[in-house]
Amino acid sequence: MKIFNDQHEMFRRAVRTFVEKEVEPHVDEWEEAGQIPKSIWPRMGELGFLGVEYDEKYGGGGADIQTTMVLCEEMVRSRSGSLAMAVGVHTDMASPHLYWTGSEALKEKYLPDICRGRALCCIAVTEAGGGSDVAAIKTRAVRDGDHYVLNGAKMFITNGALADLYFIAARIEQGSSTQRHRGISMFLVERHTHGLTVSRKLDKMGMRASDTAELAFQDMRVPVENLLGREGVGFYEVMRVFQRERLVAGLHAVAGCARALEDTIAYVQERHAFDGPLSEKQVIRHKVADLATLIEAGRWLTYAACLKFGAGEDVVKEISMVKLFTADMAQKVAYDCVQLHGGYGYMREYPVERFFRDMRLMTIGGGTSEIMKEIIAKQMEL
Ligand SMILES: Cc1cc2nc3c(=O)[nH]c(=O)nc-3n(C[C@H](O)[C@H](O)[C@H](O)COP(=O)(O)OP(=O)(O)OC[C@H]3O[C@@H](n4cnc5c(N)ncnc54)[C@H](O)[C@@H]3O)c2cc1C
Incomplete structure (x- = not known):
């Protein structure tokens, strides 16, 4: 089945060339530094990689979901x-809140810089007290004239230390216990807003070049026009963008696993033990066949959900299945690929070691596997 047309393949070649020439040679250095240089963003903007699905009048590419799929892969x-x-956070998790729910004036003001890579975005929903229960958010927004005043804190925010634009979920009113979702809204906040502090850059197991921050808001005044969507119904809008985030996670898991398996196949073909290459041992051949089959299953589950989502279908159940399946798949693929590399798989100089640490996030970030199972069961009306 053909998912990608000639235009998508042309876009793929452009992204691959950029990645091979301008990313791959620096990956180890960025991991070591614990930071991706900010110069990468305007460069990606110049190449047209940021905001591929946004309307051209805002500087976007006016393209389709397959283009996003290619970019992720x-x-x-x-x-x-x-x-x-x-x-993914910049293009598919944070800025879609503006694109889908922002006023025309806000879109005209911020989207061109987002697409050009001049304004890096982050999305701040999770709080230290709990991430799975989004409706329990404690950050408060109180209306004061033509501003909202925000107080609270956020935890584990990707791009949080370096961002220029913060998409922050806060509660405007205290809902009753049966309507705890109602008060949550999304605010767009500029980096230098008084009262916004990056409290801490967090040290973590994997994804080490990505910055993850803890944020604090103290009497932070946000203009009322920076409220995204309708006051108090932000929760449902947040949940809609989460669907895109989970598809992107699925695409990352599948393409990451495919890359790790390619590296592993090259390794077992080259590595000799007991008078021949590892790739000739039946146990190893079968393991590789199992992993390839698993990745192919994950790929098609993900592609089907992406295409349905792109066509505007309600695919919450399918997307939750994608997130659940591909996150588990990534754990198995990462474990087995390290195993097939033997001792070298445990060494920093082999990319599979980093892949193993990076993939551990997949069952946690963007909604845990347990929460995905809850959503699937609920969608099945259990
Ligand atoms: C590297 C990294 C980057 C992140 N980036 C962002 C970001 O950019 N923006 C953002 O807002 N957040 C971000 N997060 C937060 C992430 O989405 C949360 O960590 C995740 O949603 C889980 O929340 P929690 O960590 O508070 O765990 P908790 O909600 O405390 O859950 C702990 C454990 O309990 C389980 N659990 C909770 N409730 C239930 C239940 N009802 N039934 C069964 N099991 C349950 C969970 O599955 C989990 O295993 C990031 C996290 C990490 C680690």
């Missing part, structure tokens, strides 16, 4: 889960 081929995640 090719970013992960860099073997930098960190860069793929940072880009």
Whole structure:
């Protein structure tokens, strides 16, 4: 079945060339530094990689979901889960809140810089007290004249230390216990807004080049026009963008696993033990066949959900299945690929070691596997 047309393939070649020439040579250095240089963003903007689905009048590419799929797949081929995640947050997790729910004036003001890579975005929903229960958000927004005043804090925010634009979920009113979702709204906040502090850059197991921050808001005044969507119904809008985030996670997991398996196949063909290459041992051949089959299953589950989502269908159940399946798949593929590399798989100089650490996030970030199972069961009316 053909998913990608000639235009998509042309776009793929452009992203792959960029990744091979301008990303891959620097990945180790960025991991070591714990940071992706900010100069990558205007460069990606110049190449037209940021905002591929946004309308051309805002500087976007006016393209379709397949173009986003290609971008995700090719970013992960860099073997930098960190860069793929940072880009995904900017293009598919944070800025869609503006594109889908922002006023025309806000879109005209901010989208061109987002597409050009001059304004890096992050999305701040999770709080230290709990991420799975989004409706329990404690950050408050109180209306004061033509501003909202925000107080609270956020945890684990990707791009949080370097961002220029913060998409922040806060509660405007205290809903009753049966309507705890109602008060949540999304605000667009500029970096230098008084009262916004990056409290801490967090140190983590994997995705080490991606910045993950803890944020604090103290009497932070946000103009009323920077409220995205309708006051108090933001929760449902947040949940809609989460669907895109989870598809992107699925695409990253599948393409990342495919890349790791390619590397592993090359390794077992080259590595000799007991008078021949590892790839000639039946146990190893079968393991590779199992992994390839698993990745192919994940790929088609993900592609089907992407295409349905792109066509505007309600695919919450399918997308939750994508997130659940591909996150588990990534754990198995990462474990087995390290195993097939033997001792070298445990060494920093082999990309599979980083892949193993990066992939651990997949069952946690963007909604845990347990929460995906809850959503699937609920969608099945259990
Ligand atoms: C590297 C990284 C980057 C991130 N980037 C962002 C970001 O950019 N923006 C953002 O807003 N957030 C971000 N997150 C937060 C992420 O989405 C949360 O970590 C995730 O949603 C889980 O929330 P939690 O960590 O508070 O775990 P908790 O909600 O405390 O859950 C802990 C455990 O309990 C389980 N659990 C919770 N409730 C239930 C239940 N009802 N039934 C069964 N099991 C349950 C969970 O599955 C999990 O295993 C990031 C996290 C990480 C680690």
